[in-house]
Amino acid sequence: MNRLEGKVALITGGNSGIGLATAKEFHAQGAMVAITGRDKEALERVRAELGERTLAISADVTRISDIEHAITTTQATFGKLDVLFANAGIARMEPIEQVTEESFDRSMDVNVKGVFFTIQKALPFLNEGASIILNGSVNGHVGYPGVSVYSATKAAIHSLARTLSSELSDRKIRVNAITIGPITTPFFDKLGASSQEIQGFTQQLEQRLLLKRFGNPEEIAKVALFLATMDSSFVVGTELVADGGLLVNTI
Ligand SMILES: NC(=O)c1ccc[n+]([C@@H]2O[C@H](COP(=O)([O-])OP(=O)(O)OC[C@H]3O[C@@H](n4cnc5c(N)ncnc54)[C@H](OP(=O)(O)O)[C@@H]3O)[C@@H](O)[C@H]2O)c1
Structure with missing residues (x-):
C-alpha cells in the first residue's frame, strides 16, 4: 500500500543509518523524498539506488544557508x-573532564541548533496538517555516564517536540519525537571511543534491553512512517518510545 502517495x-x-532506512521506507510508500547530509558520495549512492522521486x-x-538551500531546493x-x-545527529563519548568547548559546541550545533533552524526554515513551506518528526533518544531521559552533552541535546529535542507542537497547532502541524x-x-x-570501549559499552546495553538485541534502522523507519501518515492524526507533542524495552528496564 502506498501510504505516502503524493507526499x-x-x-x-x-x-546513512536511521535516516537512510526512513528514506527507503517513505520512498517505497510512494513519497517524493529529499535527503540531506554532508557526504556527497553517500548521497549520490542513495539517489541512484532509489531512482525517481528522489533528491x-x-x-x-x-x-x-545550507538548511535554507535544502528546503528551497x-x-x-x-x-x-x-x-x-x-x-541528523552526532554523539561523542566523553566524560565531563574531557569535553572541550569545541566538542560541546559541535554537538549542540548539529543536534539542537541544526534541528531548531531546520524546523524554522521549513515552516513557510510546510502544509497545513504537515508532520514534523524529531529524532530523540533514551539518553534524553536516563543518566548514562560519558554522554552528558549528547544526552542534554536529546533532552532539548524532547522539549522542542512539546513547545513547538503548541506553537504550530493553529496550522494543524503535528510535532512528535521518536x-x-x-x-x-x-x-x-x-x-x-576505542573499539574495545564500544564493544564493552554495547554489550552492557544489550543486557539492559528487554529484547536483548539492538534494533534495526528499519524498525525506526516504521515508527517514522506511522508519525508521517494520518494514522497518527491524534498524536501530537509527544514521544513515541522505540527502544527494545530499555527505559522500562532502566528507570
Ligand atoms: N543509532 C542509535 O543507537 C541511535 C539511538 C538514538 C538516537 N539516534 C539518533 O539517530 C540519528 C541518526 O543517527 P544514526 O544512528 O542513523 O547514525 P548515522 O548512520 O551516523 O547517521 C547520522 C546522519 O547524520 C548526518 N549528519 C551528521 N552531522 C551532520 C551535519 N553537520 N549536517 C548534516 N547531516 C549530518 C550524517 O550524514 P553526513 O555524515 O553525510 O553529514 C548521517 O546521515 C541521530 O540524531 C542520533 O542521535 C541514534
Missing part, C-alpha cells in the same frame, strides 16, 4: 513539503 518528505541525515542535497545542518523540485524528519533506543548503524563507530 513530499525531507529527511536530514538521509544518507539528494549536500547540506550541513550547522549552516543556516526541495520546494522548487517537488512543489511542497508534507513531512519533515529532523534526524525516543530511540540502541540501533545498529554507523553511529557507534563515530563516538570517538
Whole structure:
C-alpha cells in the first residue's frame, strides 16, 4: 500500500543509518523524498539506488544557508513539503573532564541548533496538517555516564517536540519525537571511543534491553512512517518510545 502517495518528505541525515532506512521506507510508500547530509558520495549512492522521486542535497545542518538551500531546493523540485524528519545527529563519548568547548559546541550545533533552524526554515513551506518528526533518544531521559552533552541535546529535542507542537497547532502541524533506543548503524563507530570501549559499552546495553538485541534502522523507519501518515492524526507533542524495552528496564 502506498501510504505516502503524493507526499513530499525531507529527511536530514538521509544518507546513512536511521535516516537512510526512513528514506527507503517513505520512498517505497510512494513519497517524493529529499535527503540531506554532508557526504556527497553517500548521497549520490542513495539517489541512484532509489531512482525517481528522489533528491539528494549536500547540506550541513550547522549552516543556516545550507538548511535554507535544502528546503528551497526541495520546494522548487517537488512543489511542497508534507513531512519533515529532523534526524541528523552526532554523539561523542566523553566524560565531563574531557569535553572541550569545541566538542560541546559541535554537538549542540548539529543536534539542537541544526534541528531548531531546520524546523524554522521549513515552516513557510510546510502544509497545513504537515508532520514534523524529531529524532530523540533514551539518553534524553536516563543518566548514562560519558554522554552528558549528547544526552542534554536529546533532552532539548524532547522539549522542542512539546513547545513547538503548541506553537504550530493553529496550522494543524503535528510535532512528535521518536525516543530511540540502541540501533545498529554507523553511529557507534563515530563516538570517538576505542573499539574495545564500544564493544564493552554495547554489550552492557544489550543486557539492559528487554529484547536483548539492538534494533534495526528499519524498525525506526516504521515508527517514522506511522508519525508521517494520518494514522497518527491524534498524536501530537509527544514521544513515541522505540527502544527494545530499555527505559522500562532502566528507570
Ligand atoms: N543509532 C542509535 O543507537 C541511535 C539511538 C538514538 C538516537 N539516534 C539518533 O539517530 C540519528 C541518526 O543517527 P544514526 O544512528 O542513523 O547514525 P548515522 O548512520 O551516523 O547517521 C547520522 C546522519 O547524520 C548526518 N549528519 C551528521 N552531522 C551532520 C551535519 N553537520 N549536517 C548534516 N547531516 C549530518 C550524517 O550524514 P553526513 O555524515 O553525510 O553529514 C548521517 O546521515 C541521530 O540524531 C542520533 O542521535 C541514534
